[in-house]
Structures are given as C-alpha cells and as structure tokens.
Amino acid sequence: MSYPPCDDVKQLLIKCAEALSENKIEEFKLLVEETRSVVSISGEPIQRLGAYMLEGLVARHESSGTNIYRALRCREPEGSELLSYMRILYDICPYIKFGYMAANGAIADALRNEDSIHIIDFQIAQGTQWITLIQALAARPGGPPHVRITGIDDPVAEYARGGGLHTVGKLLLDMSKKFNIPLEFKGLPVYGPEVTREMLDIRPGEALAVNFTLQLHHTPDESVDVNNPRDGLLRLVKGLSPKVTTLVEQESNTNTTPFLTRFMETLDYYSAMFESIDVTLPRDSKERINVEQHCLAKDIVNIVACEGKDRIERHELLGKWRSRLSMAGFKPYPLSPYVNSVIKTLLGYYSDKYTLVEKDGTLLLGWKNRNLISASAWH
Numbered sequence: 001m002s003y004p005p006c007d008d009v010k011q012l013l014i015k016c017a018e019a020l021s022e023n024k025i026e027e028f029k030l031l032v033e034e035t036r037s038v039v040s041i042s043g044e045p046i047q048r049l050g051a052y053m054l055e056g057l058v059a060r061h062e063s064s065g066t067n068i069y070r071a072l073r074c075r076e077p078e079g080s081e082l083l084s085y086m087r088i089l090y091d092i093c094p095y096i097k098f099g100y101m102a103a104n105g106a107i108a109d110a111l112r113n114e115d116s117i118h119i120i121d122f123q124i125a126q127g128t129q130w131i132t133l134i135q136a137l138a139a140r141p142g143g144p145p146h147v148r149i150t151g152i153d154d155p156v157a158e159y160a161r162g163g164g165l166h167t168v169g170k171l172l173l174d175m176s177k178k179f180n181i182p183l184e185f186k187g188l189p190v191y192g193p194e195v196t197r198e199m200l201d202i203r204p205g206e207a208l209a210v211n212f213t214l215q216l217h218h219t220p221d222e223s224v225d226v227n228n229p230r231d232g233l234l235r236l237v238k239g240l241s242p243k244v245t246t247l248v249e250q251e252s253n254t255n256t257t258p259f260l261t262r263f264m265e266t267l268d269y270y271s272a273m274f275e276s277i278d279v280t281l282p283r284d285s286k287e288r289i290n291v292e293q294h295c296l297a298k299d300i301v302n303i304v305a306c307e308g309k310d311r312i313e314r315h316e317l318l319g320k321w322r323s324r325l326s327m328a329g330f331k332p333y334p335l336s337p338y339v340n341s342v343i344k345t346l347l348g349y350y351s352d353k354y355t356l357v358e359k360d361g362t363l364l365l366g367w368k369n370r371n372l373i374s375a376s377a378w379h
Contacts, residue, residue, distance in 0.1 A: 009038050009046045010267065016057050017263040025061070032058060041289055045274035052297040053267060056304030083126065085294045088287055090128075092280040093273075094350050095373050098343060098365045099213050099248035100129040102375030105339030107209045108136055110244035110379065114207035116146045120200060120240075122192050123215035124151030127168035131175055138179035147176070148184045150200055154191045154218075165189055192219050193229035197236065208242040217249060217315045223256045224309055234328035244333055245378045247325070251364060251371040252315040254303050266303050270296065272370040279351045318362060318374040330378035334361025 012035045019028035032054065039050035090096045111117050117137070119130070130149060138144045151168055165187025176183035188199055192215065202208070221230035237245055252269045254262050274292065281288035302313045316324075322332075340358060343365075347354050355371075357364040362376035 009035075009044075009050050010271075012038065013050055013053050013057075013267060014264070016054065017260055020057055020061055021260045028057075028061065041293065042283060044283075045278045046271060048292060049267070049270050049274045049300070052292075052300045053263075053270075053304060055297070056301040059301055059305035082294055085287075085291050086126075089291050089295050092291075093276055094346055094354060095273075095365065096214075097346060098363075099373060099375055100132070101343055101346060102335060102339060102363055103211055103213060103246035103248055103377070104129065104133045104136075105342065106244055106246050106333060106335055106377035107211070108133060109336050109339070110333065110377070111145075111207050111209060114145055114243075116148075116206045117209065118148045118150070118203070118206040119209045119211060120150045120152070120237075120242075121211045121213075122152045122195075123211075123213050124149075124153045124165065124168055124187070125213075127151060127171050129211070129213060130172060134172070134175050134181060134183065135179055138181040144179075144181040146182045146184075148186075148203075148206065150186050150188060152188045152190060152192060152195060155189045192216075193233055195233070195236070197240065200240070202240060208240055210237050210240070210242045210245040212246065213248040214250065216247065216321075217255070218312050220309065220314065221255065224311075224314075231324055231328060234324060234330070238329045243379060245325075245330065246375070247321060247378065248373065248375045249318070249321060250315045251317060251366075251374045253317050253320075255314040255316050255320075263304060266300060268370065269372065270300060272367040272372060276351070276353070276367045279353070318359075318364065318376065321374070321376070325378050332361050333377040333379040335363055335375070335377060339363075 012031065016028060016031045016035055019025075019031055035050065035054055038047065039054055040047045041051045042048070107119065119133075121129070127149075134147065137147060149172060151165055153165060169185040169187055172183060172185050186201070188195065190199070216230065216233070219230045219233055222228040250269070253265055257265065273296070277288060277292065281291075299313045302311060306312070340356075340363065343363065344356060347356060347365075353368050355366040355368070357366065357371065362374060364371040365373045365375075
C-alpha cells in the first residue's frame, strides 16, 4: 500500500477545518470525502491521527461531539480490557512514567524527614503511581513513616478501572503489607472541583503532599464558569498548607484558543505523540490501534468537536499554569538533580528522539522538537 505524502494529509485536514470554521458547508462535505480516502487507523502516524481528527470535525459539524466523547469514554471495551490498553500505553511511551517519577521524586524529597505523611491524589486512577513511592518510603534507613493516601476520582472513571475505589485501596494495602509500611487509604468518588476541606480529613502533625497528574486540565476555568473552579481548586489546596504540590500536564494550548488555532495545535501535538507510538508498535498491531482508539481518540474528538462545558479537555502551557499557581500563592519547588538523573536513565530505555528540557526547576518531556508533558512542583 502506498502512503500519501504526510503534508498532503495535513493540508487536507486543515482545509476541512478552515471550511467548517468559515461555515462553507458544501465545500466542507466535499473535502471530508476527499480526506476520508487518505486517512486510516492502520496507516502512517498522520493518517491514523487524521482519521480521529476527521471524526472530530464531522462530529463538530453534526454537533454530536459530546455524544461521541461520552460514547468513547463509556463504550466497550470492558474495564479490565481498557486497563490493559492503558497499561500498554504506560509501557511503550515514557510519558506517564515520566510524570509519576517526577511527582514522586518531588514528594519523597519534600517529605524526607517526616514521620507521618498524607498524600491527596486528585486523579488516583489505578493507584499505580504510588507503588514505587511506597517501596522507597519503606526502605528509609530510620524506618518507614506512617502513610495516608486520599484518592479522589470522578465517578465516571470507575469503569476504566474495572471496579470502584476499593480496588485501588486493596492494591495499596497489599503493597503496604508486602513492604511492611503502615498505610491507610480513603477513596473519594467526587469530581475535583466539588472537593471540600472537610472531605479530606486534615489531621494535625501530618505532612501533606497534593498531587495533580494529568487531571487539572479537566477542571473548567473562568472561560467556562464564572466561579472559575480551576483557580478555586488551587486556592483550596494552598489553604491546606501542603509541603509540596505536584503538577503534571500536557504541554498544549487548547483551553481558550479559537477553534482553528486549537485544531492546528492539536494536529501538531498529537502528530508527535502518534509518531512516538509508531516507533514502538508495528503498523498492523491490533494493540496499537486499540491504544490509540481507546486512550487518545476520545480526547482528540473532544478538543475538536466540543465547546463550552462539553469541552472537557482544556490543556494549558506550563507558563499559564505557573501564573495560576503563583496567583493562588504557591512558589516553585525546584525538582532535584537526583530526580532529573533518574528520568534521564528512564529515557535511555526508549527512542533517542525523546527530549528532556530542564527549565527553571521544572521538566519538559518531548518528542523531537515538540514538548509534550510538563512536570513541576510547588509549595
């Protein structure tokens, strides 16, 4: 099968988006048909991404983006199957591992002399982030601290885990027994902005760490809700006086940008991500198709097709997060040289096209010349 030149596919997608943004509907429909013939979920990276971007454009035209996003979030596969796709994504790319390592490194550093620790995780997911930290804390020379983990997760996420928050609790408690470290776990199935101080059971004498891994961009800001839940949540956290707050985010500007700019940014961002996946899994790999379809496509469709409250995926660049955190009263907590060296070692196991940029005590992981994930810590 011969592949069309990458630029041709890109230009066609951009023409589709331009026609739609200018409301030239007949032209848009013709361009969609033409583009359909050159995109494919099993082609080159740009063709595969193009298939999902095109789905987003068609959904935007039909105003069915929200339904598709919900369907892609809740459609089969079963929870356990989806879990395995997320696991593959975790293994084949360093993105999530990078985020976990940077956040855990900052938390371990900030709480190194504490005997009683409380970690509040605003996106507990499967709880896997904490396994390596529990191991590290258990191996402390002077004996392990007492650890409490409060795991917050929106109620929709349950299906993706294949079970309620009790499954996370069981995993973490099993780990604590295995490594002989005292641990308490409490699950909170609520949306981040609805969390109150009372729910968090803050106890005197505990050192607090708060973690936001690829989560805060789901919380709407002032452009969607006059109450500005995004900044409100940061102020709530600052009011808890944590020793450290960790933030891992996609380095992309899709929050308040107008549709066409957002489309171009998404095309650029995910082109890099799809290319990086292409290096690891073969074109015809069913696993790769499933990973892209079930872990990435729903976000792409949401960014392209939805507006207002329905647009959940609202990424911001590190500079913007920095100003939000500063306004909430936070100061940077620079990541330690040790954390940087551990992450450099991790990247040694992957393609040499991954890049690591250190900037003012924060880290940016990228593919070729495109930064994709930022990690920073604050106090």
